[in-house]
Amino acid sequence: MIALKAGRALVATAVLVGMTAAAQARCASPSDQEAFDVGALKSELSVLAVACSNEEDYNHFVERDRSELVRSDGVVNAWFKKTYGRAAQPRYDSYITLLANEQGLKGQHEGSDFCPRQKPIFAEAAIVPVPQLAQFAAVKDLLPKDMACVIETGAEGSGRSTPARRESHPTATHKKK
Amino acid sequence: MHARHTAALLFLPLLSLTACMNQPSAVAGARNVTYSTDLSGKATTCTVPAVALADGKDTATTMTTSGNGWCGIPVRQNDQPYGAGLLVQAPRNGSVYVHLVGDDTRVDYIARPGTTGPDAFAVKFIPGDAMMHVAVINTAPPPAVAAPAAAPTKAPTRATTTRTTTTRSRTSK
Incomplete structure (x- = not known):
């Protein structure tokens, strides 16, 4: 249940992460x-x-x-x-x-x-x-x-990643298209 | 540690090869060598006033840059480069690089691509604890100059030769 709630929270911030990702280059x-x-x-x-x-x-x-x-x-x-x-x-x-x-x-x-x-x-x-x-x-x-603080969203070593959102919890993730 | 050293070791032969390929690019003429790497990549617009720092004192200065490269402020302590720089206030929209360039300590601000508007950072120098606060204005880079159109060229003409023909007349017997 906790994992499900956390998952929903992550999805909820995903769009915002995408919008702000270009501006982020430092850890939260x-x-x-x-x-x-x-x-x-x-x-x-x-x-x-x-x-x-x-x-x-x-x-x-x-x-x-x-x-x-x-x-x-x-x-x-x-x-x-x-x-x-x-x-x-x-x-x-x-x-x-x-x-x-x-x-x-x-x-x-x-x-x-x-x-x-x-x-x-x-x-x-x-x-x-x-x-x-x-x-x-x-x-x-x-x-x-x-x-x-870059979060790898792909398989380990795949190089796919997204910068952490500055204001949010650092575990926010964003699936890249 | 092991993984890191392995990765670094992979580059040793590459560095050696590169050393053979590249001619030394150091620009001599001062007590310390100025490397061409430190002179390339400067922003198209980079306006900074001359800055004189004093030990234990705080100095404010400004920087106007177009953000398409580094913009640097050279500083010295008693005509020598400082020992090291410490970041006291990080810029919001870029990064700061303090390094030895010739006989100067140069403080480079590199804006994040596409940044316009104000930014600010502060660096402390040791020994002596001189402090420098920099107010940055990022302007849009100047538009790229279009390459001039190539002048039209005439199609090459074929070389002509003149032939002389001789006609013979037949005479009847």
């Missing part, structure tokens, strides 16, 4: 957005560490900012659990892989400039106070557009 909750931003920062630095042989810088970052990274990871995981229930883990894994892929693709476009151009981010992250890591991540253009 600022704390969710911050957590996604920090996760994207960790992913970006991980890609850089592998592609540009910056493992030592990456390890320093992880050690120094461990508390904030763990906290943000917990928030992102909680969002996936709230949104996908039992399918949360594979959805989360898919999201992490897609994010790294997108960030790696950016490197392709920059060619040989990629590593020297991106390397300063490690030095920048190193002077940011740990509690302000999310504010730093928010200005580094790390999340490909509409990846934060």
